[in-house]
Amino acid sequence: HAPVLPETRRLIGARELALLRPGTLFINTARAELVDEAVLLAEIRSGRIEAALDVFDNEPLPPDSPFRDPELANVTISPHAAGHTEEAHFAQGQAMVDEIGRLLRREPLQHEVSRAMLDRMA
Numbered sequence: 239h240a241p242v243l244p245e246t247r248r249l250i251g252a253r254e255l256a257l258l259r260p261g262t263l264f265i266n267t268a269r270a271e272l273v274d275e276a277v278l279l280a281e282i283r284s285g286r287i288e289a290a291l292d293v294f295d296n297e298p299l300p301p302d303s304p305f306r307d308p309e310l311a312n313v314t315i316s317p318h319a320a321g322h323t324e325e326a327h328f329a330q331g332q333a334m335v336d337e338i339g340r341l342l343r344r345e346p347l348q349h350e351v352s353r354a355m356l357d358r359m360a
Contacts, residue, residue, distance in 0.1 A: 239268040241359055252277045255287070264289045267318070270297070279304055288312040292319075 240246045251274040258264065264281075266273055270293040281287050291305065291313065298317070299305060305315050337349050351359070 240272055242269050242271045243358070247271050248274045250274065250278075255281050258287055260286050262287045265291075267292050269293055270295050282310060282313050285312060288314075290314040290316075292316045 240249065249272050255264070255274075255277055258281075264278070264287050266278075266289070275295045278289065282289050289312070292315070294303070294305065294315075296303070299315065304310075305313060333349065337347055340347055
């Protein structure tokens, strides 16, 4: 996983995908912008590699997306929805309530994000 930054956009393109061994399972659950989607689709269509994807250039994935082609038996697609459980949402909310309490009590923050960090975060 990598954040989307100018230097990571299309980080994985034709050269990188060509280095994969035939039969490789390519998984992208990070960010669509990290991979050249057209090149990836061509590799999948060639049958040389398999792919499991939950991120796409166009989301939600349109019904007519080539990734939905029933002839592409070597690609698995799913929605990008990891962690959407009741417990996860409660834990995220509790973490923020706790952090606000620390801020109001002038205690050190556990999840502080500085301005310097912002341009490097996903």
